[in-house]
Amino acid sequence: MGAEAWRIALTVIALVSALLLIWSVFFEISYHRRRLGIDLRGTVKSGSYGLCRHPGFWWLSFFSLSVAILRGLDLYIFSISLMIGLDLLLIVIQDKYVFPRLFTGYDAYRKEIPFLVPRLFRKRPTMR
Secondary structure: OOHHHHHHHHHHHHHHHHHHHHHHHHHHHHHHHHHHOOOOOOOOOOHHHHOOOOHHHHHHHHHHHHHHHHHOHHHHHHHHHHHHHHHHHHHHHHHHHHHHHHOOOHHHHHHHOOOOOOOOOOOOOOOO
16 A cells, blocks of 8 residues: 555545544434433443443554554654543543442443443343
């Protein structure tokens, strides 16, 4: 693949991940709450939040890395690493201390939905 093709591919990754970040952080939760009738303190287990508890981490990481590569990874590797590391620290703190107090049923949500590594197929409940 030529340099121009790589540039186009990275630009597409940056645009798509930016749109997914905006969607999942600002719109997706309220959309699913309205659609499913979930109150403001309830947890959303559908869409990207049904795959992992913090999908925005991945969108921000893909966006940051693709932009850094486009602009010159050697210049931005420290700042991108710091930004992704601080985002990870933030979501660990949110997941452990903030969200269990903010959302009812968050402990059950934590047991059902993986932290960061998306689960593409949900386990079926066992029949007894």
